[in-house]
Amino acid sequence: MKPGREPRKHPIQRLMDNPWWLLFLGIVIPTVSYTFWAWYEVLRMPQGTLP
Amino acid sequence: MTTITADGVLPARTPAGNHLAGAVRSCETTGLPLCAVSSRFVRWHAVAAVVFLLIGGIGAILLALTRWPAVHLLNPPWYYRVLTLHGLNMLIFWILNFEVAILYFVGTTLLNSRLYSAALAWAGFLLMIAGAIIVDIAILSGTSDVLMTSYVPLLAHPAFYLGIILVAVGCLLGVINFFGTLYIAKRDGTYEGSVPLVVFGATAAAIIAVVTLLHGAAAMIPAFLWSVGLMDGVDPSWYRSTWWGLGHMSQQVNVCAMVSVWYLIGTLSVGSKPLSETVCRGAFLLYILFINVASAHHLLTDPGVGAAWKIWNTSYAMYLAVLASMVHGFTVPASIEVAMRGKGFRRGLFGWLTAAPWKNPAFSGFFLSLVIFGFGGGITGVVLGTQQINIMAHNTLRIPGHFHVTVVGGTTLAFMALTYYLVPLVFRREFPARVLCRLQPWIFGIGITLFAIGMSFAGSYGVPRRHWDVEFSGALFATGFDSGAHVMLGLMGIGGVIAATGLFLYIALVVAAVFFGRSNAGAGMEPWHTERSGGEVARPGDEDEHHTPGTLVLTGIFLLSFVVYYFANWKWLSDVWHVR
Numbered sequence: 222m223k224p225g226r227e228p229r230k231h232p233i234q235r236l237m238d239n240p241w242w243l244l245f246l247g248i249v250i251p252t253v254s255y256t257f258w259a260w261y262e263v264l265r266m267p268q269g270t271l272p
Numbered sequence: 273m274t275t276i277t278a279d280g281v282l283p284a285r286t287p288a289g290n291h292l293a294g295a296v297r298s299c300e301t302t303g304l305p306l307c308a309v310s311s312r313f314v315r316w317h318a319v320a321a322v323v324f325l326l327i328g329g330i331g332a333i334l335l336a337l338t339r340w341p342a343v344h345l346l347n348p349p350w351y352y353r354v355l356t357l358h359g360l361n362m363l364i365f366w367i368l369n370f371e372v373a374i375l376y377f378v379g380t381t382l383l384n385s386r387l388y389s390a391a392l393a394w395a396g397f398l399l400m401i402a403g404a405i406i407v408d409i410a411i412l413s414g415t416s417d418v419l420m421t422s423y424v425p426l427l428a429h430p431a432f433y434l435g436i437i438l439v440a441v442g443c444l445l446g447v448i449n450f451f452g453t454l455y456i457a458k459r460d461g462t463y464e465g466s467v468p469l470v471v472f473g474a475t476a477a478a479i480i481a482v483v484t485l486l487h488g489a490a491a492m493i494p495a496f497l498w499s500v501g502l503m504d505g506v507d508p509s510w511y512r513s514t515w516w517g518l519g520h521m522s523q524q525v526n527v528c529a530m531v532s533v534w535y536l537i538g539t540l541s542v543g544s545k546p547l548s549e550t551v552c553r554g555a556f557l558l559y560i561l562f563i564n565v566a567s568a569h570h571l572l573t574d575p576g577v578g579a580a581w582k583i584w585n586t587s588y589a590m591y592l593a594v595l596a597s598m599v600h601g602f603t604v605p606a607s608i609e610v611a612m613r614g615k616g617f618r619r620g621l622f623g624w625l626t627a628a629p630w631k632n633p634a635f636s637g638f639f640l641s642l643v644i645f646g647f648g649g650g651i652t653g654v655v656l657g658t659q660q661i662n663i664m665a666h667n668t669l670r671i672p673g674h675f676h677v678t679v680v681g682g683t684t685l686a687f688m689a690l691t692y693y694l695v696p697l698v699f700r701r702e703f704p705a706r707v708l709c710r711l712q713p714w715i716f717g718i719g720i721t722l723f724a725i726g727m728s729f730a731g732s733y734g735v736p737r738r739h740w741d742v743e744f745s746g747a748l749f750a751t752g753f754d755s756g757a758h759v760m761l762g763l764m765g766i767g768g769v770i771a772a773t774g775l776f777l778y779i780a781l782v783v784a785a786v787f788f789g790r791s792n793a794g795a796g797m798e799p800w801h802t803e804r805s806g807g808e809v810a811r812p813g814d815e816d817e818h819h820t821p822g823t824l825v826l827t828g829i830f831l832l833s834f835v836v837y838y839f840a841n842w843k844w845l846s847d848v849w850h851v852r
Contacts, residue, residue, distance in 0.1 A: 233554070233557075234466075234550075236557070237466070237553050237554075238466050238467075240475050243476075243479055243560055244451075244479050244482065247476075247480065247483060247560040247564075248479075250565075251517075251564035251567075252483065254565050254585060255517065255564065255567055255568060256514070258581050259571070260514075262577045262578055262581055263507065263509045263510050263576045263577065264510070266509070
């Protein structure tokens with residue numbers, strides 16, 4: 222490493238130092254895994270009919 | 273006056289920060305910079321939080337005395353009304369107000385930054401208060417007995433949904449203000465390197481709060497439109513899955529905030545430093561990415577979603593968040609052990625623990641919170657979240673038995689503990705009746721533990737949750753539960769009375785300190801208590817940051833308890849569910 226240059230950060234450390242990326246991933250992962258998947262399953266359920 | 277070591281909390285920072293002239297003071301006790309604008313909103317949100325805690329606490333004792341069959345205090349309408357009131361005031365209004373106070377405090381104090389926007393803070397605060405008052409009035413007027421979940425097609429008064437929406441928007445403004453503070457602190461270079469661990473934990477809580485509040489809006493806005501007649505109806509299954517994005521994710525905000533408070537109190541009380549910054553941050557990262565999917569636990573018996581969705585969200589993905597909790601469960605006490613051993617308290621496995629500053633109610637409250645949350649809440653949470661076992665436990669008292677040791681014995685007790693620093697440092701008032709202060713965390717912690725044990729084991733007998741009369745008095749056919757369940761319900765009632773005593777004592781002490789406490793302005797905080805004297809002279813190697821034999825033993829006991837409880841439940845399942 223050349224003198225005066227900051228050591229290169231590990232990608233995970235760079236991620237943890239960036240609240241905006243964390244916010245993005247923190248919203249996307251549970252929304253896809255929990256919410257959208259659940260909505261897909263619920264909405265594709267056929268309507269029940271009364272006997 | 274005392275000086276509190278804050279090495280583990282303070283980042284390397286520029287001395288000036290980005291405060292406006294005259295809008296910051298240096299804490300006489302910690303040396304931390306306290307932003308005047310931020311401190312004002314910390315105080316307002318903390319006071320509001322305690323008021324809602326009082327309302328929820330009154331509800332708590334009424335409910336405990338109703339579910340205790342020997343007392344059976346309230347009639348059915350008031351039971352369900354008070355249950356609605358209790359849930360929303362405790363799980364939403366008290367905790368969210370306190371969490372916004374924490375976000376403002378750590379975002380400005382630990383980053384040496386001014387608050388991003390006072391106008392945003394005012395708007396957020398007023399919306400949260402107005403919304404909560406509207407909800408409470410809607411409930412007490414008898415028009416919204418829909419319980420906290422407000423499952424459609426149960427219909428509440430439109431004001432009920434509107435109030436919750438206002439609270440959510442106000443809280444979201446508080447979270448945006450926190451992110452704005454992170455932005456200007458970074459832009460103005462008020463700190464160097466990464467943010468401190470406590471701020472990182474608060475950031476995790478804020479991110480989870482955003483997801484929570486978006487789900488709240490997605491569930492509540494259609495319900496509101498339906499209640500005023502602008503929509504024909506809301507699909508119950510869709511609503512349940514969306515609502516739990518609010519209901520359970522909000523509890524994950526609590527987990528992150530609580531763990532951050534553990535680290536903060538560890539530093540303030542014994543000068544502990546995180547055992548490994550990278551590992552601790554990695555655990556918070558796992559929370560951000562995976563803890564929210566745990567909301568699926570609530571739909572494990574729901575026919576609208578399939579087995580793949582249930583198993584993925586409550587097992588494979590969610591166990592990464594469990595791993596994070598186990599990391600914190602080790603690193604928090606281990607950092608205390610390292611700090612205490614470094615001070616010379618190294619006799620035997622637990623000399624560091626017995627010599628800890630137990631007369632400091634912040635420390636005792638924090639450590640009780642850690643134990644109650646870990647042993648009670650953590651173990652039961654994973655077991656109840658297992659799909660097969662959940663079939664036995666769903667909608668029984670085991671579920672509230674679980675969350676009363678996570679949210680109440682864990683989060684609420686941790687927040688109570690933090691108050692013993694918050695009031696002297698931010699309000700600059702000393703607590704009176706210090707003997708009572710020292711007793712308070714124990715009374716509350718023991719009470720809520722007995723309460724949750726009673727609830728959980730009554731639930732194991734099949735006693736349902738959210739039920740006014742499990743004996744079905746007056747029914748044509750004799751029904752009810754055997755005497756073992758009643759013993760447990762009695763234990764629940766006694767524990768509830770003890771916990772409520774600890775809660776009301778806390779409120780009385782806080783009110784006495786804030787309004788009548790001796791001012792410590794200019795002098796610094798009077799110390800609660802330091803470690804017991806008599807520590808041996810520190811030797812080379814005592815400060816070894818990985819020498820934690822006592823914590824390893826505690827961890828082994830925890831894991832053993834986990835295994836026993838887990839397999840006992842599988843055994844029980846095999847007894848009641850014969851598969852041939």
